[in-house]
Amino acid sequence: MFEPVLLKNIDVPDGHLLSTYAAGGGYQALAKVLREHTPDEVVDTVKQSNLRGRGGAGFPTGMKWSFVPKRTDRPRYLCCNADEGEPGTFKDRILMERDPHQLIEGLAVSAYAIGAETAYVYIRGEYVTAIRRLEQAIAEAHAKGYLGTHILGSDFNFAIHIHCGAGAYICGEETAMLESLEGKRAQPRLKPPFPAVAGLYASPTVINNVETLACVPHIVVRGPEWFAGIGPDKSPGPKLYCLSGRVRKPGLYELPMGIPLRELVEEHAGGPLPGRKIKAVIPGGVSAPVIPEHGLEVGMDFDSLAAAGSMLGSAGVIVIDDSTCMVKVATRIIEFFHHESCGKCTPCREGLNWVVKVLRRIEAGQGVPGDLEQLEMLCKGIFGNTFCALGDGAAMGLRAALTHFRDEFVAHIEDQRCPFH
């Protein structure tokens, strides 16, 4: 059985308190790097671990850190993207509510590595419990000298500020999040320059996800070889999987990267509801193309899922069974993307509006011949032509539904009704 690392404290009473975290070996990583390692050595350690960003894109974390200029006359910033908004995803909320010090230590070690003295945690405004727990934990860490000036007697100074989001999925896109932090509408920026060079307030900035940062202290304490030895070589480590939908045991599971999707759904999450059969699974939040039941042998890691035409994304695993209409699922997903489109670029703003109208018509039994071709034309017009990945995610998801479940779409149009109603 896999021994949990990131979720070690989540069921421990008072796991959110510093005393509990410290009793389990917490803040040893921070003490170790401040005492024994240069910032560059910490960057190298994380590079050797092959840690890849858990926010969805899977970019190598150590490499991202190494893009920050060594010499700069501007302050460097670390930002934590805790604006968890990918439907089907709840891992960062639980990490922050139940073990906020793990994130704080991850932030401190990462800030030391990139030479930042200030971090902003951009957290969903809805996550009131997580916000309170994190505020309390930051105050505790200050009082104990893990944050502030001359941390643990070193020359390292570091402060963490919380910035509450206000309901904008687009903030998952890192430059949109930076715009939002600067007090503007969250719309993505033209790249380059990349944030590592000119990010927050045009200063060098690293943006990492909550789960990514939570991995860092463990890599420091247990060594990069330990981390790199879990799961596939190119995409290793312990991983949090969020199980939801039509499954017996929804919840947050920590297992090795690369575990087969079938094992995750059928063994760990208990399989389908009584009397039902699994029809499909969305493996990484609604941006990730749906995988039909016969494809569930795929490994849950960045490269295996990409090869299978989907993506790991945020590892929000949504289980769909034979009672569910795929046209309805697709419609709801595109309605979501349409609602969350920031409005900056035409293909996403207008294209998704059009797609929603066609999908609603089909689901309502009023589809007309040529609708599916029109949807494909619209996907082609959106994919690759938008400012950021939001439009791409919508188009990829719809294409997968049209490819794998075409017969359901056709039945809606031919019979002029939803067969599931």
Next chain:
Amino acid sequence: MSMREKIEEAAARYPDQRSAIMPALLIAQRQHGHLPGAVLEEVADILGVERIWVYELATFYTLFHTEPVGRFHLQLCDNVSCMLCGSEDLLTHLETVLGIMKGDTTPDGLFTLSTVECLGACEMAPVMQVGDDYHGNLDVARIDALLDSLRATEGQRSSVEHASMRPTGE
């Protein structure tokens, strides 16, 4: 602390006052319930920023309300995971028992009913946020019990307010 003091404290976290608009709007909304034009202008004046900067945020982010909302804002998630677990039936039930459609507020001003995108609590789908609290694993019975307890809370609050208005020594 006054609203101004809270906003000034939040603004100290940033090198640029414009960054403080979002936290300031959240503080102002907590104080006033929603964000009418006069409040937006007050926020702009406290921070010393352009009013248009404040307006453009208040009208972009979904958590900001420029129109009044009820005492209890029922925010039912209808994204995929909750939909798969029955949120549509719960919406119909809420509309029926409250006698309003989604987006509306009950005539007594007690409840506003909205659907929202994923709340990030799919392990307890279907989920609804009311104020600061998440309520999960909902069904019709739990919704009814929740509405009863919210009405009771409001009843207590009104009677306390009423009592506090009485002359002392009564």
